[in-house]
Amino acid sequence: MNTTRNKDYTIDNEQLARFAKAMGHPARITILEYLSSLDCCYFGEIHNELPIAKATVSQHLKELKDAGLIQGEIETPKVKYCINKENWEKAQAYFETFFALNKEKIRCCN
Amino acid sequence: MNTTRNKDYTIDNEQLARFAKAMGHPARITILEYLSSLDCCYFGEIHNELPIAKATVSQHLKELKDAGLIQGEIETPKVKYCINKENWEKAQAYFETFFALNKEKIRCCN
DNA sequence: AATATTGTTCGTAATTTTGCGAACTAAAAT
DNA sequence: ATTTTAGTTCGCAAAATTACGAACAATATT
Numbered sequence: 001m002n003t004t005r006n007k008d009y010t011i012d013n014e015q016l017a018r019f020a021k022a023m024g025h026p027a028r029i030t031i032l033e034y035l036s037s038l039d040c041c042y043f044g045e046i047h048n049e050l051p052i053a054k055a056t057v058s059q060h061l062k063e064l065k066d067a068g069l070i071q072g073e074i075e076t077p078k079v080k081y082c083i084n085k086e087n088w089e090k091a092q093a094y095f096e097t098f099f100a101l102n103k104e105k106i107r108c109c110n
Numbered sequence: 111m112n113t114t115r116n117k118d119y120t121i122d123n124e125q126l127a128r129f130a131k132a133m134g135h136p137a138r139i140t141i142l143e144y145l146s147s148l149d150c151c152y153f154g155e156i157h158n159e160l161p162i163a164k165a166t167v168s169q170h171l172k173e174l175k176d177a178g179l180i181q182g183e184i185e186t187p188k189v190k191y192c193i194n195k196e197n198w199e200k201a202q203a204y205f206e207t208f209f210a211l212n213k214e215k216i217r218c219c220n
Numbered sequence: 221a222a223t224a225t226t227g228t229t230c231g232t233a234a235t236t237t238t239g240c241g242a243a244c245t246a247a248a249a250t
Numbered sequence: 251a252t253t254t255t256a257g258t259t260c261g262c263a264a265a266a267t268t269a270c271g272a273a274c275a276a277t278a279t280t
Contacts, residue, residue: 009137009139013139013140020133020139021133021135024133029123030119036211037211098143
């Protein structure tokens with residue numbers, strides 16, 4: 001019995017879910033908010049904004065980078081982070097489109 | 111040694127993260143997209159849209175309900191689901207504000 | 221050459237998420 | 251009084267997430 005599934009969801013829905021998932025933790029929202037308020041900054045400054053260990057901050061940054069929302073650049077011994085503008089705008093467009101869908105139609109059952 | 115943490119993140123950032131997390135799975139995006147295209151519908155129709163077992167669909171619906179994005183109403187033996195309009199608009203506003211923040215400022219380090 | 225600075229990676233633990241089938245519930249239909 | 255219908259809840263397993271301290275890497279400074 002083959003229970004593998006194929007193409008369960010649309011690419012767009014998977015992409016939107018990936019962006020949303022990356023934003024699904026308050027630490028990561030805080031990072032994104034902070035980064036979007038600057039041109040860029042170093043790891044240490046981000047760490048200062050957060051109540052968690054540097055190893056954990058590093059992990060969150062990695063997730064944001066994997067989702068494409070931010071980018072990092074080594075400037076030894078520091079690492080400079082910034083918003084990935086292209087994907088940031090892509091994410092924005094995804095959410096906008098998503099919420100705009102059938103906007104006037106929604107009126108619920110009650 | 112007390113390692114409890116208090117008020118780590120802003121209420122707004124926690125709320126936005128909660129919305130984002132609820133949207134952080136393609137099945138739940140598909141559900142929301144489907145629901146927002148209708149006034150409302152029954153569990154069975156939602157289940158038909160998805161490639162997963164009904165127990166799993168039920169779980170995803172529970173998460174969306176817990177996040178406040180949808181609401182369910184019993185019409186035995188069926189259950190009617192719909193978007194929670196108030197919170198849906200709240201979520202929309204949260205994302206909009208988030209992405210609008212410093213929009214023109216972002217230009218990255220490169 | 222040794223030390224300091226700045227982050228990342230590793231190893232680990234606890235918790236949460238995702239998924240399924242089976243059992244259950246509650247009303248409707250027979 | 252059974253049976254059917256439509257979902258939910260339970261119990262479980264596998265995988266992913268979150269968090270930390272310790273160890274490491276790579277350059278800069280002394």
